[in-house]
Amino acid sequence: xxxxxxxxxxxxxxxxxxxxxxxxxxxxxxxxxxxxxxxxxxxxxxxxxxxxxxxxxxxxxxxxxxxxxxxxxxxxxxxxxxxxxxxxxxxxxxxxxxxxxxxxxxxxxxxxxxxxxxxxxxxxxxxxxxxxxxxxxxxxxxxxxxxxxxxxxxxxxxxxxxxxxxxxxxxxxxxxxxxxxxxxxxxxxxxxxxxxxxxxxxxxxxxxxxxxxxxxxxxxxxxxxxxxxxxxxxxxxxxxxxxxxxxxxxxxxxxxxxxxxxxxxxxxxxxxxxxxxxxxxxxxxxxxxxxxxxxxxxxxxxxxxxxxxxxxxxxxxxxxxxxxxxxxxxxxxxxxxxxxxxxxxxxxxxxxxxxxxxxxxxxxxxxxxxxxxxxxxxxxxxxxxxxxxxxxxxxxxxxxxxxxxxxxxxxxxxxxxxxxxxxxxxxxxxxxxxxxxxxxxxx
Numbered sequence: 001x002x003x004x005x006x007x008x009x010x011x012x013x014x015x016x017x018x019x020x021x022x023x024x025x026x027x028x029x030x031x032x033x034x035x036x037x038x039x040x041x042x043x044x045x046x047x048x049x050x051x052x053x054x055x056x057x058x059x060x061x062x063x064x065x066x067x068x069x070x071x072x073x074x075x076x077x078x079x080x081x082x083x084x085x086x087x088x089x090x091x092x093x094x095x096x097x098x099x100x101x102x103x104x105x106x107x108x109x110x111x112x113x114x115x116x117x118x119x120x121x122x123x124x125x126x127x128x129x130x131x132x133x134x135x136x137x138x139x140x141x142x143x144x145x146x147x148x149x150x151x152x153x154x155x156x157x158x159x160x161x162x163x164x165x166x167x168x169x170x171x172x173x174x175x176x177x178x179x180x181x182x183x184x185x186x187x188x189x190x191x192x193x194x195x196x197x198x199x200x201x202x203x204x205x206x207x208x209x210x211x212x213x214x215x216x217x218x219x220x221x222x223x224x225x226x227x228x229x230x231x232x233x234x235x236x237x238x239x240x241x242x243x244x245x246x247x248x249x250x251x252x253x254x255x256x257x258x259x260x261x262x263x264x265x266x267x268x269x270x271x272x273x274x275x276x277x278x279x280x281x282x283x284x285x286x287x288x289x290x291x292x293x294x295x296x297x298x299x300x301x302x303x304x305x306x307x308x309x310x311x312x313x314x315x316x317x318x319x320x321x322x323x324x325x326x327x328x329x330x331x332x333x334x335x336x337x338x339x340x341x342x343x344x345x346x347x348x349x350x351x352x353x354x355x356x357x358x359x360x361x362x363x364x365x366x367x368x369x370x371x372x373x374x375x376x377x378x379x380x381x382x383x384x385x386x387x388x389x390x391x392x393x394x395x396x397x398x399x400x401x402x403x404x405x406x407x408x409x410x411x412x413x414x415x416x417x418x419x420x421x422x423x424x425x426x427x428x429x430x431x432x433x434x435x436x437x438x439x440x441x442x443x
Contacts, residue, residue, distance in 0.1 A: 071183040080147020094134040109253040119178040144176040154328035164259025171246035319397040322358045338363035342376045
């Protein structure tokens, strides 16, 4: 993966206990966008909406109003489906059931709370997808698409110190969907220009995927850039609304209210110290001192209910964070760095050791180093058995990693990968496994 590599900031929560970055800083890169296909789909799909006549009024529809006819629910759904068809064909789209299940375990209670609070109307409840998906990208970002699709970059999961911080971002993006912010922005642009809808949609995705504001601006060049550029970012009113309702959703669903303030402070620190493109979330969601102050002020007025989900969710997040860090960059040199974390250390907490061993085992499995993966997994499971934080979810993540590593090794041996790696013959044991049945080799 090409790009200018740099270290993440020292001192933010990715260096907290359980984060391997304290020993091996995470390179946050400004990767070139892989979104040409997405942009083509946006251009075609957005034109499905009938053009509205020019109107004198230039203000956005009032927040909370019914969905505008300019970009109705059915149209938004069709646009979202077309975008997702292209995204699923993009190499950056990641189908990782374990990580997706974890993100979904945070997303589902937020959606349920939004229904209880009346933010999800019956119309959009049945028509929108309410689907999260993963993007293999080291930049810190999440974004809402038309029709209820939420994209989550692995880089975002990698820097969050807790499930509550990640849930705060999901709640914020969910509010952009339920309050029809994309549709309202498109309605405003259509009032100002016949080409507004296509330009704005393209700009939103370009800004979310690109490491450079200039790249997003180039997409909308020639389309009254001065006017459309202002539409790339959600308005301040929309951001405040997403913060306010998102906070209510996450606390109502049982997440700690400190999650949103903690996430804001982390992003603010990153933007001030070293953001040169690795935090595109800050461009599409400008973080003002007012937003940070409001998030902090809410901490004294809200109390979280008992958190939903399994006991020991903190350890589950530790493993999800470690998994995201490894999968977001699978180049050999990067995997070697994560693999090296299996070296014994006496100065680490138990949680840090667990995260390091998980990262090392996963990296070794991806490198087809079965012996080293098995060694890291054995130490991981032994440490889990001794740890006071041991729980069913932690054991499950370790067990699934072990099963995944074993399946990968069988596929490698049975599918000819051994020869590709320079071995002239399969080991007898691997050949026996292949003859035993296809289900043992590939599934």
